[in-house]
Amino acid sequence: MNVQAYLMLNGRTEEAIAFYGTALGAEVTALMRFKDSPDPPPPGMIPDGWGDKVMHASFRIGEAELLASDGCQSNAAAFAGISLALSVASPEEAAAKFEALAEGGQVTMPLSEMFFSPSFGTLTDRFGVSWMIVTSAM
Numbered sequence: 001m002n003v004q005a006y007l008m009l010n011g012r013t014e015e016a017i018a019f020y021g022t023a024l025g026a027e028v029t030a031l032m033r034f035k036d037s038p039d040p041p042p043p044g045m046i047p048d049g050w051g052d053k054v055m056h057a058s059f060r061i062g063e064a065e066l067l068a069s070d071g072c073q074s075n076a077a078a079f080a081g082i083s084l085a086l087s088v089a090s091p092e093e094a095a096a097k098f099e100a101l102a103e104g105g106q107v108t109m110p111l112s113e114m115f116f117s118p119s120f121g122t123l124t125d126r127f128g129v130s131w132m133i134v135t136s137a138m
Contacts, residue, residue, distance in 0.1 A: 008071035013054035016127045023100035030058040083130035091119035098133045
């Protein structure tokens with residue numbers, strides 16, 4: 001059994017994956033566009049002109065595989081109860097990843113030393129994805 005995060009990025013998947021590639025070294029393992037589907041989507045399922053948008057993508061950050069889609073949920077209510085946790089080896093790496101992810105986003109808790117980690121902080125990136133950055137070793 002495996003549980004994976006599936007990011008619904010409302011038309012910005014390709015941009016987000018490129019950003020995560022630069023910020024975190026993300027590598028695309030699969031990408032399928034709506035126009036490449038062997039079966040056309042039902043009428044009204046996707047907006048007009050979305051043939052080149054991403055129907056499904058898979059990408060790796062370190063050992064984790066994340067899934068993403070441009071989806072069709074632009075009017076869906078946001079669920080704010082999930083954060084992606086990025087564990088790194090050093091405070092220096094935490095600072096670099098935090099700064100990269102925060103570009104164009106919003107810092108919700110600056111990186112600081114905590115009783116459980118020498119460096120921990122939280123942010124929401126430019127795509128609305130919530131992140132916790134934590135240095136694993138004390």
